[in-house]
Amino acid sequence: MRSLLLSFLFLTITATAQQVNYSLRMDKPHNHYFQVTMELIDMKMAEPIIKMPVWAPGSYLVREFAKHVNQVSATDENGAKLPIVKLSKNAWKIKRGKAKRIIVDYEVYAFELSVRTSFLDASHGFVSGSGVFMFVDGLINKPGKLNVIPHASFKKVTTSLREAGESVAADGQFNFQYETYDELVDCPIEIGNHEVFTFNALGIPHTVAIYGEGNHSVDQLKTDMAKIVETTASVIGENPNDRYTFVIHNVVDGGGGLEHSNSCVLSLSRWDYTGSGYLGFLSLVAHEYFHLWNVKRIRPIELGPFDYDKENYTSLLWVMEGFTSYYDELLLRRAGIYSEKEYLDKLQSTINYVEGSVGSRVQPVAHASFDAWIKAYRPNENSSNTTMTYYSRGAMLGAILDADIISKYDGKKSLDDFLRVLYTKYYKQLNRGFTTEEFKQELSNFMGKSMNPFFEQYVDGTEVAPVAQAFMTLGLGVSTSKNERPSFGATLRQEGGKVIVKGIRAGSAAEDGGLSPNDEIIGYNGYRVDQSAVEQWLNGLAAGQSFKLLVSRDEKLFELAFTMTNYAKMQFQLSLPKEPNSKVNYWLRTTSK
């Protein structure tokens, strides 16, 4: 399979160094296949190996993108077929013989619309590069070009890739260039007839591409997104980009985003641009924009340059995702969107969620980071008993460190300053990531004391975080209480007319009585029940009261006996100081004009 297009497609290229150029077509968008052509120029390797990444950076799961690749073929400059051999799940070897220029063709099935996967149908195309573009092993740091030939019904292509000088959008094609393969796949591409607008923030043009209808207001987005961008950029005080692109997908049931160096992809429920949904959107904008520093430039050494063949393990996602989650709310306060009280309530609910979770006492946040690949991204019915999200616990630890820093420096420095130290030293001076040990050492230097106990207890350990200590030193009121009440400990859901047990809390009355996930509950003390009836009965019980449930497991009916027990959760309550306090004022300052 090779198209006649090719001869003029790459006509302008006169490179002599080894280089890889791509062309992307979508001949029949409704069948969800992208056609990709790679041109390998001036190959020196006897048998070049081409590979499809197994994961998308920023999303820590092996997704096996090669499973969507079909019809891989290779030809030489004269169109003669070259032998190609599959080496492993994601690698192919080309026997080039004497060919200097090799053309590789393949198709990619793209039918999963998310921020980290690719999609194509008659309404639009979205390219998340690591699932569409293969790379030549050993040539990952070479520059090249990308030619996008949209389907005739698609008029726009939006990406942060730099346009290639010669023929932008002439003849309906779009030409881009990249410096490294990392850059190519770090710039998602939206193709179709989406809405596009721009705004300037800090003198930098920001392009917004919105696919799908929604109840957003472009004027409001321009104002609010610029405000969020400016507030976020003030944390580090320097924006390394000269352009930035937001790709927004308005879908039925959206949520989430993925960061890139000079762009991001956001997914949103299309009618969610009002009330708390809109606040959630602004927080998501702050989150992904903050990542252009924290994770893309201030980063663990394991997260770039990437190994696209396998898991890239780091124990620092609690900093990368956790600190980013801490800032995505704090920045809404700094932008003047939340009042001090509203912000404090947000932080308090994060703390209470973390410290009230069973998994918080089981999985250290450093382990949660390292095992993201097999746990956070592959949850099962028992996950809440065994895992703690590095987003929330990391956000809580970020808040505590921020409070400690502000107290230590008497309201003159904050976590911002520590992040600036990392940015300046590791990104700007050394141009590399840091090891976990280096991070620990830098934090110890900044705090003027060994942070080993902090790591042992709260990062590599599962102890209750020193919330009261940190925030009382800052001047907040902190009260703790034990919220103890009867709780059965089973999560129920009505499915197909049946009451199904979806999860069991460890140590609960439900577990002690022998209930299991997937059990169907049919009766309570001799009476047939639906979900609301059984929940009503259970909610009316005090600790010590006994009852029986009629259960079906694998079609077998039997009764189980239970005794209701109390479940205690520690609750923190944060309150603003009664008198003005310079440290709290500094922490919760608004920086937006």
Ligand SMILES: [Zn+2]
């Ligand atoms: Zn994130």
